[in-house]
Amino acid sequence: MTDEALKTTPLAAAHVEAGARMVPFAGYSMPVQYKDGVLKEHLWTREHAGLFDVSHMGQARLRGVSPLSAFEEITPGDFIGLKPGKQRYSVLLNKKGGVIDDLMAARPDDDGLFVVVNGACKDNDFKVIDKELAGQVTIERLENRALLAIQGPEAAAVIGRHLPAALRMVFMDSRAMPGFGTNILISRSGYTGEDGYEISVPNHQAEAIWNLLLEDERVRPIGLGARDSLRLEAGLPLYGHDVDETVSPIEADLAFAVSMKRRDARDFPGASRIAQELADGPSRKRVGLKVLEGAPAREGAEIADGSGAVVGVVTSGGFSPSLGYPIAMGFVPPALAALGTQLKVIVRGKPQGAEVVRMPFVPTRYVRKV
Amino acid sequence: MRFTKDHEWVALDGDVATIGITAYAAEQLGDVVFVETPEVGKTVKAGDGLAVVESVKAASDVYAPVSGEVVEANAELGDAPETVNAVPESGGWFAKLKIADKGQYDDLMDRDAYETYLGTL
Numbered sequence: 001m002t003d004e005a006l007k008t009t010p011l012a013a014a015h016v017e018a019g020a021r022m023v024p025f026a027g028y029s030m031p032v033q034y035k036d037g038v039l040k041e042h043l044w045t046r047e048h049a050g051l052f053d054v055s056h057m058g059q060a061r062l063r064g065v066s067p068l069s070a071f072e073e074i075t076p077g078d079f080i081g082l083k084p085g086k087q088r089y090s091v092l093l094n095k096k097g098g099v100i101d102d103l104m105a106a107r108p109d110d111d112g113l114f115v116v117v118n119g120a121c122k123d124n125d126f127k128v129i130d131k132e133l134a135g136q137v138t139i140e141r142l143e144n145r146a147l148l149a150i151q152g153p154e155a156a157a158v159i160g161r162h163l164p165a166a167l168r169m170v171f172m173d174s175r176a177m178p179g180f181g182t183n184i185l186i187s188r189s190g191y192t193g194e195d196g197y198e199i200s201v202p203n204h205q206a207e208a209i210w211n212l213l214l215e216d217e218r219v220r221p222i223g224l225g226a227r228d229s230l231r232l233e234a235g236l237p238l239y240g241h242d243v244d245e246t247v248s249p250i251e252a253d254l255a256f257a258v259s260m261k262r263r264d265a266r267d268f269p270g271a272s273r274i275a276q277e278l279a280d281g282p283s284r285k286r287v288g289l290k291v292l293e294g295a296p297a298r299e300g301a302e303i304a305d306g307s308g309a310v311v312g313v314v315t316s317g318g319f320s321p322s323l324g325y326p327i328a329m330g331f332v333p334p335a336l337a338a339l340g341t342q343l344k345v346i347v348r349g350k351p352q353g354a355e356v357v358r359m360p361f362v363p364t365r366y367v368r369k370v
Numbered sequence: 371m372r373f374t375k376d377h378e379w380v381a382l383d384g385d386v387a388t389i390g391i392t393a394y395a396a397e398q399l400g401d402v403v404f405v406e407t408p409e410v411g412k413t414v415k416a417g418d419g420l421a422v423v424e425s426v427k428a429a430s431d432v433y434a435p436v437s438g439e440v441v442e443a444n445a446e447l448g449d450a451p452e453t454v455n456a457v458p459e460s461g462g463w464f465a466k467l468k469i470a471d472k473g474q475y476d477d478l479m480d481r482d483a484y485e486t487y488l489g490t491l
Contacts, residue, residue, distance in 0.1 A: 038426040039401035225400070225427050295404045296424055319403040319426050326404075348406070348422065 009055035010146045010206040018214075018221050026119030028056040031223040038225035042321040045192060045230055046362075049152040050222035051213055054191075058122025059145055059200055062129070063112035064137035071105065071113055074132050076249065076268040078259035082107055087174040087187045091249050091257055092117075092125060097270020097277075098245040099252065101125045102237070106174035108185045112137075114174070116147065116198070118239045145185075146206035151196035151230070153365065154218040159197055162212070166197060171366040180209045191227065193234025193364040232327065233320050235288060235359025241299055242286060242315040242329050250277040251331070253286045253359075284312065284331040288361055289345065291317070292353035296326035297345035303330050304344040304351060311336055314345060322362045328354070371459070372478035374435045375487060379459055382475050387436050387467045389420060394488055396458035399425040402451045407443035408465050414438065416474055421464040423454060436474040438467030 006029040015022060020031035031053065033041060044050055064070055068079040077090040087106035091099045101121040106114045117125045126139050150159060160167040163179045166186060174187040185200035201209050213219050228238065237243045243252045248270065250258070255278070262268055266275055291297050296319045303312035317328025328345065336343060339358055344351040372380045377395035381388045396402070404424040414420055420434040443465045447453060454462035469475065479487060 032427070033400065037400045039403075042426070229426055295406055295422070295429070298429060319424065321426060 007056075009053055010203040011053045011055065011210055014207050014210050015053065015221070020221070020223060023224070025224055026056045028119065030056060031221070033223035033225045034221050036220065038223070038229065039321050041220065041222045041226035042229050044220050045152045045194065045222055045226060046322055047153065049150055049154040049158050049196075049216075049219045050192070050226070051210065051219050052149040052151065052222050052227055053146070053210070054149050054198070055146040055206070056119035057147055058115075058117040058119060058125060059142040059147060060115050060117075060126060061112050061140045061142065062115060062133075062137040063140065064133075067112045067137050070133045070136040072262070072268065073136075074129065074269060075105075076258040076262050076271075076274065077105075078261050079105065079113070081259075081261070084110065085173055085175060087172045087189060089257055091243075091254065092128060093249075093269040094245055095269050097248045097273035099239070099243045099247055099249060100128055100245060102239050102243060102254075104187070104189065106185075106187060108174040108187070109176035111176075114185060120240060142200070144203050145200045146203050147198060147200050148206070148210060148213070149190050149196060149198045150213060150219065151190045151192040151194045151222075153195065155194065155196040156367065158213065158216050158218055161216070168370055170370055171195075171368050180205065180212070188367065191234075191236060192230035193236070193360055193362060193366075194230075195365050195367045228316075229318055229321055232316060232318060232329070233322055233360065233362040234364055235329070235361060237286065237329070238316055248274055248277055248282065250274055251282040251284050251286065281334050283333065285334050285337040286315070286329055287332055287337045287356050288359035289314070289317070289328040289330060289343065289354045290357045290361075291326035291328060291345055292355060294350065294352035295347045297328045297347050297352070297354065301328070301330075302346040303332055303354070304346060305336060306342060306344075308344070308351065310346075311343070317345075320361060327361050329359070332356075372435070372475055372480060373484035373487075374433070374478060376433055378432060378435045380435045380475060380478060382469075382472070385469055385472070386441060387438060387469050387475065388463050389432075389435060389465055389467065390463040391423065391432060391454065391458055392484070393458045396455050396462070399423060399427075399430060399454075401426055402454040405444075405447040405451050405454060405464065407447060408440045410440050410443060412440045414440065414467065423464075424451075432464060434467065435478055436467060436469050437471060438469035440465050441468045442466040
């Protein structure tokens with residue numbers, strides 16, 4: 001893809017101004033890092049507050065006579081039970097129980113369902129939703145809105161100065177409210193394991209809000225490089241790497257996204273496979289690995305057992321800035337998925353010791369009570 | 371010192387070539403978190419992989435700008451890979467090669483030519 005074909009977000013000029021290195025990502029020109037670099041940006045977010053432009057993600061409203069029950073036809077979540085003001089993580093499933101995309105769906109107000117999907121998947125996602133739910137929901141893609149994320153232990157204090165009502169929200173709350181001189185959709189959630197918010201704002205006000213937040217000395221702009229290392233430490237899968245159309249939510253260790261009510265009803269795409277995996281165990285499972293020696297094991301590195309036999313593959317991995325050693329996620333047979341299992345990761349032909357460890361690698365700090 | 375289009379540098383001392391990456395390359399890579407250096411005694415040809423340098427973001431190959439036999443690898447990088455960012459064109463060297471053909475060295479870019487090349491990127 002040539003640069004000319006890349007889309008830009010409303011914050012493109014602000015990124016360049018801040019010294020960003022721009023790279024193609026999901027069809028957009030996006031900041032991979034700013035002047036501080038990935039390591040410092042990562043640690044800043046863990047200690048203070050990082051501001052992210054995630055406007056490449058797909059935002060939409062699904063409206064209809066009963067959009068919540070309609071949404072249950074393509075996901076395994078309990079959306080009929082989704083209360084106003086709440087957001088839920090879910091997955092779009094294909095007929096074989098594989099994941100078409102993972103997403104957030106919320107009820108910030110009474111205007112149907114507000115969904116946020118991955119940038120690289122959004123065109124296909126909305127095509128799938130439109131096809132599967134034809135006649136039940138209409139999709140309004142909110143291409144007139146940007147999406148900002150502010151994450152880190154000081155994020156709430158920063159947002160609270162401008163928007164005291166946000167301090168009364170807890171993790172996975174979602175609200176439509178006036179704020180920053182406009183109408184915003186705000187959720188207390190994110191993709192770093194930290195407390196924080198994602199804020200949907202009109203495109204033409206995005207830059208002013210971005211700059212306003214950056215005026216606070218606790219806030220620095222953070223690129224996609226640190227976003228990736230932060231979500232890795234938080235044990236959160238990245239679609240297209242750790243999860244794809246062949247992977248079920250059970251294999252991906254996302255069983256929490258398959259609601260108890262729906263498990264009994266078995267009324268979602270691929271329910272027979274997922275019910276069988278819940279009963280008998282899946283044939284592979286996503287696990288966290290601590291790499292005990294040597295180089296970071298990255299996507300594609302083979303995982304071997306003690307005898308040297310290849311048993312799986314790393315789906316994402318890298319150096320953990322918070323922990324100071326390499327970590328990875330990958331798929332292994334359930335027999336080798338127990339915490340403490342000693343495995344090998346093969347990096348450039350060399351086996352290196354690795355141990356199955358609990359995810360998140362770094363404790364999450366979601367605010368569940370205020 | 372001589373330079374390659376892949377942003378390696380070579381300093382020659384008699385028939386021993388010290389090899390590293392340039393300040394430009396180190397800046398582009400970002401924070402270096404791991405360096406895989408070659409085994410002493412290994413023979414490499416110009417263009418072969420010599421080392422691998424890992425930043426938080428990615429792994430990058432470092433190629434041998436000249437042919438030769440590895441006589442020393444920079445052991446300090448094991449505990450202090452960040453040296454590559456701090457002093458890329460001195461203490462952040464990766465390996466020393468005993469070279470047979472000084473002509474390969476002479477064919478590389480000098481500092482002026484490398485600076486001109488950087489201006490085209």
